[in-house]
């Protein structure tokens with residue numbers, strides 16, 4: 260045996276490996292062409308991948324009913340092994356599967372991943388599951404919210420894997436449990452402490468991980484999650500670029516291994532911490548760091564934390580023996596400005612000055628403001644990577660959406676606003692309803708359906724432009740409230756400025772610059788907004804403009820001032 264055998268044994272003694280031997284693959288592939296298919300959700304794909312490579316050992320299939328019940332009640336598989344989190348394959352009641360038959364498992368692009376023999380199908384209880392595993396039914400919990408959309412039936416049965424879900428990024432860092440063990444073995448390590456993270460590493464984390472490795476006189480397995488984390492987290496591409504720089508420049512060579520974990524987190528706090536420890540044991544770690552608020556989903560709808568800050572440490576401690584992987588508990592690391600060093604909160608005397616910066620502050624006071632994070636808080640290379648990915652507000656995208664009756668003054672005001680924005684150095688795309696209908700929406704008419712299609716198209720393009728940091732000025736009647744709200748969600752609540760051009764119908768009709776009202780009154784145009792089709796005024800627009808008392812320029816400046824206050828214009 261190579262030196263890897265000095266590492267701690269995986270759970271159950273061996274690593275699960277569900278990939279079928281190469282010789283058997285052609286036959287299975289041929290068979291799959293005759294089978295019904297299931298297209299797996301993102302979460303199921305990550306679960307399947309980790310199961311296939313042994314990350315969830317001893318689990319070798321999606322859970323059956325007996326597993327499900329025992330995991331809920333006791334955090335154990337039916338066979339008795341500790342396993343605190345559900346791993347289920349969920350389908351709708353009408354799914355094309357039959358008991359004792361095979362089904363092909365496919366990814367989002369319909370690539371074949373494997374074949375499952377459906378040995379069991381059972382219904383599960385959403386509310387009960389949420390309560391037992393997550394300790395809450397509050398839909399503010401991201402997983403509880405997601406669970407509402409899961410299928411009603413869970414499938415279980417033997418898995419034969421032909422391929423793993425494809426990842427083309429950071430291939431050199433995507434190590435299976437066996438590969439991770441081999442690499443750790445090559446470092447000559449018998450003691451390994453794993454660090455789980457879904458956040459950028461700041462100096463507090465660097466300090467904590469170095470202390471942990473020193474405490475066991477072993478090496479660090481830096482094991483960030485690159486599957487699903489909490490919505491709104493820093494994207495993993497940015498994070499991994501930063502981890503790489505840190506490992507290169509700030510950790511001692513040969514004492515750290517960076518590897519990416521394709522885990523779909525549940526944000527289940529204490530139960531998730533036990534799960535994380537168990538997974539890291541499979542990857543060869545002998546120790547696992549559990550800090551404050553491990554795998555925390557944030558605040559519930561009453562504004563209270565879902566779990567106590569040290570609940571996770573308590574639960575891991577309770578199962579310490581059985582887990583067979585040692586926990587290194589840590590409190591919060593605080594910076595001591597007078598001594599220029601970090602210390603754990605429990606070891607800081609009362610009157611000593613401390614400093615820290617919260618995640619919200621990082622985003623709002625530093626990144627959004629274009630301020631570089633201080634060196635005591637983050638290594639300068641990491642600060643730069645974060646700034647590159649999260650530019651300041653005045654370089655982020657935003658949409659100004661003018662809505663109102665035909666002739667209200669949307670286009671005129673939008674045009675003036677556009678020149679003011681260009682003057683201030685922003686790049687602007689104008690999406691004017693009348694103009695869009697000559698290309699992007701050519702051929703669409705004014706039925707409710709066509710108008711919604713028109714607005715959704717404008718919304719789609721807007722969302723893309725905003726995502727890439729551009730300013731969109733859209734001007735369309737957009738008469739229906741629900742459709743406008745849909746666009747608001749597509750673009751993102753905090754980057755959507757709805758401007759209601761509130762010109763009374765009689766004023767629009769008197770202006771009638773396009774002659775359309777006259778036609779509508781004569782009945783030559785039907786279903787005309789304000790005449791014989793409704794205009795649903797916004798209930799809470801960011802801005803309401805009056806075009807009777809104010810000029811287009813005055814109104815455009817009001818919108819500009821709003822954008823300035825929000826930081827979108829310097």
Ligand code: ADP
Pocket residue numbers: 663664665666667668669670671672734760770772805806807809810811
């Ligand atoms: P919409 O795009 O809302 O259909 P337009 O901007 O094309 O409306 O037309 C509005 C008409 O009203 C233009 O002829 C414009 O010059 C005139 N108008 C008069 N006063 C104002 C004002 N205060 N704001 C905007 N437009 C005004």
Ligand code: ADP
Pocket residue numbers: 665666691692693696705710713714734735736737738773775784785786787788
């Ligand atoms: P929508 O938001 O309904 O797609 P647009 O801003 O794209 O509206 O286009 C509205 C313009 O089309 C109006 O300014 C008007 O000149 C013209 N128009 C033609 N038929 C109608 C109609 N039935 N209702 C409203 N506007 C119409």
